[in-house]
Amino acid sequence: MSVIADLKKTPLYEYYRENQVKLVDFGGWALPIQFTGIIEEHAAVRNDAGLFDVSHMGEIWVEGSEATSYLNRLMTNNIAAIKENQAQYNAICKENGGTLDDLIVFKLSQESYLVTPNAANTDKVFDWMNQHLGEEEVTIKNDSAEMGLLALQGPKAAVILNKLTSEDLDDIKPYHFKAHATVADIENVLISRTGYTGEDGFELYLDVDKVEELWEKILSVGTEEGLKPCGLGSRDTLRLEAGLSLYGHELSEDISPIEGGIGFAVKIKKSDAFIGQQELKRQRSEGIERCIRGFELVDKGIAREDYPIYSEDGKEIGYVTSGTKSPTLNKSIGLAMVDYPYSQLGTTIYVGVRKKKVAANIIATPFYKR
Structure with a gap:
């Protein structure tokens, strides 16, 4: 318990202790792998709904008259193309094209953006943003310790959330949001139609002191819809079925967005030059030597992270970045970094x-699509 006590804690830490939820070290955070079981929680999200504590994720505000052009210098996607109340998936890169992080940028106005990095990368991204702040009229604030985040995911997510808010959720399209909403009598909640599961769903950003209250209210009204609290285990199997790249697996400082499967978020021709643009432009024009691909095992076995990949003639051509037995498809699937010719x-x-070479086929992703 002392090891867990030394970790960073989300606003639900006391809730977990009171309800005897087992916690693990996840990138320095005390978080649950599961509540009732990974398979059960996975099925709940695919068929009904699941509620995730993702309060470890980062929140950085970027504000000022030149916020748009400043962010466009750092991000691979075209920030200038985002409309108000719209969210955009992005990558932030080093000069050599390596990925510092993949993240979502929310545009509240022309002068106000919310940037949401991965938990383990928040400090690194915040430092990078400050290092590359020129003379623009921009202020940057890391608000991660003051904000919490819950993800309500699944085909019944809207039904459940409708019980707690008067906002018209039909007006919130995928990758759009409503700021300053009221949910379960809690004010200033940002409701975003985003998620990481391959299902419809919402992410709810709110004051850190209100997270446990909202968590319990959502669970209480979602019971008859089959809602279940979900942990890290099902979050990972769900995102893998959806073919979504995960930082630290398919993306890293040594893997570019183009290599890592998120090339759609790289806009080489946008008007503002961005950090890493020249190398990513070269990769687009000259081609890449390796890339992330989905695969399905033909023979029995389960592929795990870092297992080697071989060609038919026995040459080592890559490695598994993520792998699991798909609960939905009942197949062994995975993502791998492989040499481009294969x-x-x-x-x-x-x-x-282990000591066997198990046959698999390169297949299209996502493995699952609703």
Whole structure:
């Protein structure tokens, strides 16, 4: 328990202790792998709804008259193209094209943006943003300790959330949001139609002191819809079925967005030059030597992270970045970084599972689509 006590804590830490929820060290945070079971929680999100504590994620405000142009210098996507109350998936890169983080940018106005980095990267991203702040009229504030985040995901997410808010959720399209909403009598909640599961759903940003109250209210009204609290385990199996790249697996400072499967978020031709643009432009024009691809095992076995990938003639050509037995599809699936000549759909590869080489096929992602 002393090890867990030394970790960073989300606003639900006392709730977990009171309800005897087992916690683990997740990137320095005390978080639950599961509440009732990974398979059960996974199925709840696919069929009904699940509620996730993702308050470890970061929140950085960027405000000022030149906020748009400043962010456009740092992000790979085109910030200038975002409309108010719209969110945009992005990457932030080093000069050599390596990915510092993948994140979402929310535009509240032309002079106000919320940037949401991954938990383990928040301090790194905040420092990077400050290092590359020129003479623009911009202020940057790391508000991560003051904000919490809950994710309500699944086909019944809207039904459940409708019980707690008068906001018209139909007006909030995918990758759009409503700021300053009231949910369960809690004011100033940002309701975003985003998520990481491959299902419809919402992410709710709010004051850190109100997180436990909202968590309990959502669970109480969602019971008859089959809502379940969910942990890190099902979050990972859900995102993998949806073919979503995860930082630290498919993306890193040594893996570019183009190599890592999020090239759609790289806008080489946007008007503002951005950090890493020249290298990413070169990768687009000259091609890449390796890339992330989805695969499905043909023979029995489960591919795990870092297992080697071989060609048919026995050459080592890559490694598994993420792998699992898909609860929805009942198949062993995974994502792998493979040498480009072996990345074409239908290519047979072999995964080194313990002392065996297990056959697999390169297939299209997402593995699951609602």
